[in-house]
Amino acid sequence: MNENNVVGTHLQEVRRGTIVLAxxxxxxxxxxxxxxxxxxxxxxxATDANTLYPLLRRLEKQGYLTSEWNTExxxxxxxxxxxxxxxxxxxxxxxxxLALSEAIASLTAAPFTPENH
Amino acid sequence: MVTTLTERYIAATxxxxxxxxxxxxxxxxxxxxxxxxxxxxxxxxxxxxxEKAVLTGLGDPVALAAGYSxxxxxxxxxxxxxxxxRLLKLLWAIVPAVAMGGVALSGALDGxxxxxxxxxSIAAGITAALQVAFWVTLVLAILERxxxxxxxxxxxxxxxxxxxxxxAGRADMISSxxxxxxxxxxxxxxxxxxxxxxxGDAISLLSPNLWxxxxxxxxxxxxxxxxxxxxxxxxxxxxxxxxxxxxxxxxAFATPAMALxxxxxxxxxxxxxxxxxxxxxxxxSLRNLAIVTGAGLIGFPVWSIIDGWFxxxxxxxxxxxxxxx
Numbered sequence: 001m002n003e004n005n006v007v008g009t010h011l012q013e014v015r016r017g018t019i020v021l022a023x024x025x026x027x028x029x030x031x032x033x034x035x036x037x038x039x040x041x042x043x044x045x046a047t048d049a050n051t052l053y054p055l056l057r058r059l060e061k062q063g064y065l066t067s068e069w070n071t072e073x074x075x076x077x078x079x080x081x082x083x084x085x086x087x088x089x090x091x092x093x094x095x096x097x098l099a100l101s102e103a104i105a106s107l108t109a110a111p112f113t114p115e116n117h
Numbered sequence: 118m119v120t121t122l123t124e125r126y127i128a129a130t131x132x133x134x135x136x137x138x139x140x141x142x143x144x145x146x147x148x149x150x151x152x153x154x155x156x157x158x159x160x161x162x163x164x165x166x167x168e169k170a171v172l173t174g175l176g177d178p179v180a181l182a183a184g185y186s187x188x189x190x191x192x193x194x195x196x197x198x199x200x201x202x203r204l205l206k207l208l209w210a211i212v213p214a215v216a217m218g219g220v221a222l223s224g225a226l227d228g229x230x231x232x233x234x235x236x237x238s239i240a241a242g243i244t245a246a247l248q249v250a251f252w253v254t255l256v257l258a259i260l261e262r263x264x265x266x267x268x269x270x271x272x273x274x275x276x277x278x279x280x281x282x283x284x285a286g287r288a289d290m291i292s293s294x295x296x297x298x299x300x301x302x303x304x305x306x307x308x309x310x311x312x313x314x315x316x317g318d319a320i321s322l323l324s325p326n327l328w329x330x331x332x333x334x335x336x337x338x339x340x341x342x343x344x345x346x347x348x349x350x351x352x353x354x355x356x357x358x359x360x361x362x363x364x365x366x367x368x369a370f371a372t373p374a375m376a377l378x379x380x381x382x383x384x385x386x387x388x389x390x391x392x393x394x395x396x397x398x399x400x401x402s403l404r405n406l407a408i409v410t411g412a413g414l415i416g417f418p419v420w421s422i423i424d425g426w427f428x429x430x431x432x433x434x435x436x437x438x439x440x441x442x
Contacts, residue, residue, distance in 0.1 A: 050181045053145070053149060057185060075151065075152075
């Protein structure tokens with residue numbers, strides 16, 4: 001395993017979980033699979049299709065998303081929308097993320113040294 | 118009809134998904150792939166390369182199907198791996214040795230040549246090791262796929278193994294079991310093949326009248342002894358129960374053996390006549406030989422009893438000092 005691979009693995013570890021949060025937030029307005037993939041990429045959450053599609057079904061099964069087939073358009077699509085439970089989960093996750101972000105900021109602002117301990 | 122790559126990809130995916138959600142996944146995947154291809158072709162990419170790029174991006178359809186149906190992509194995950202490995206080591210320590218002993222024994226009784234016995238018991242050992250590996254893996258792979266989270270009791274410090282004491286290790290167990298298996302083999306060999314062959318007749322050392330009941334009882338005792346040795350290894354230490362059972366087994370061996378020796382029923386009189394009396398051993402020497410044999414028949418069980426209790430006392434002391442420290 002070369003150095004790039006190791007860095008890549010660490011980055012992946014940090015990003016893991018952010019996809020769930022981003023998807024729950026974006027799907028407050030109903031959206032479909034490929035459209036959500038594009039929206040995530042535009043907002044800086046590059047996601048693999050083979051990760052996102054099964055994830056949407058899992059979140060639906062857990063009750064955080066609801067789904068509905070829209071057959072009015074020429075290409076019928078399955079639309080997902082964040083449920084009330086999903087919104088609560090998104091709020092919890094966002095709070096956690098902000099707390100972590102603050103904690104990380106404090107690390108660089110006041111580095112832990114024997115002197116200031 | 119020529120099928121497109123997309124159709125083949127979708128078929129390969131939904132074929133690995135539970136039927137209940139198959140149609141829904143298929144319809145959604147079709148439109149998702151079509152959307153992705155369209156996004157590329159509107160940028161001027163030819164349909165063919167766009168399709169290939171999109172499907173390549175989705176990856177192995179079986180992996181995608183596993184994602185859809187929450188199936189693990191490993192045979193045995195971290196939840197069961199340690200159980201799998203412990204079971205495998207324990208059974209590998211016991212089963213192949215027993216299989217090899219059994220095959221060697223039956224080969225010896227059939228009159229197979231030494232080379233044939235070695236060959237067939239090695240083959241039996243390898244087969245047994247493979248069988249153990251296969252069945253343990255199969256059972257745990259099924260558990261991995263059928264049980265929910267939390268099927269195993271959580272680990273706690275109480276489950277920390279005792280430091281294995283001397284006399285409870287793997288080598289002790291294996292050597293004791295092999296010794297007992299050889300002992301049973303010697304008994305059967307003596308009865309059916311004979312260590313001494315005189316004018317074409319096998320003459321057994323032990324009295325043939327001991328068959329079948331006395332010898333069966335002896336084999337049962339030896340099996341019980343093997344069970345104690347294995348149990349000590351599994352627990353990792355001697356304790357009062359083991360020492361007590363060990364004592365009972367030793368006494369159950371020594372008492373009848375002494376009684377049979379005293380009444381002259383232990384050894385085959387034909388054997389005694391042929392080997393000893395005919396070679397000029399007089400009655401006085403025979404009596405001395407009987408006394409030496411009797412001392413052995415008492416000494417061995419007494420040693421076993423003392424050894425068991427000695428290790429028990431040592432292990433209890435060890436445990437108490439361990440708690441104080």
